[in-house]
Amino acid sequence: MGKEICTAPGCGGTVRCKRLCTRHYWQLRRGGNPWAETDPNLLPEDGIVDEVAVDAAIKGGYRAEPLRLTQREREIAGAVILARGGSEEILRTRLYLPSARSARELADVIDGPHGDASGFRAA
Numbered sequence: 001m002g003k004e005i006c007t008a009p010g011c012g013g014t015v016r017c018k019r020l021c022t023r024h025y026w027q028l029r030r031g032g033n034p035w036a037e038t039d040p041n042l043l044p045e046d047g048i049v050d051e052v053a054v055d056a057a058i059k060g061g062y063r064a065e066p067l068r069l070t071q072r073e074r075e076i077a078g079a080v081i082l083a084r085g086g087s088e089e090i091l092r093t094r095l096y097l098p099s100a101r102s103a104r105e106l107a108d109v110i111d112g113p114h115g116d117a118s119g120f121r122a123a
């Protein structure tokens, strides 16, 4: 039995609820439209975590081109950034997220429902 894939455009995440992955489900719950978001720097999930790219995202710094990551890579890099005391604004810039709201949503996914980073471990 294959896993169901999130119906939001460009997302290859595993469905949690309402045919959406955790991130898009929370976007919907916050009044957003997960099917309308365009995120040109989000790579489709390929099941591979590129540690070099994740490391580069964590370190930040100037880049001529946006760093494109998969959702899983963003969650891993984001968890490290947040654990080191980084703000959502730092998440947004280092992970090249399309909006402050998407940074908030990523932080929510990482925090999980109990604010203890359980969402990240469960992902």
Ligand SMILES: [Zn+2]
Binding pocket: 006, 007, 008, 011, 012, 013, 020, 021, 022, 023, 024
């Ligand atoms: Zn999704």
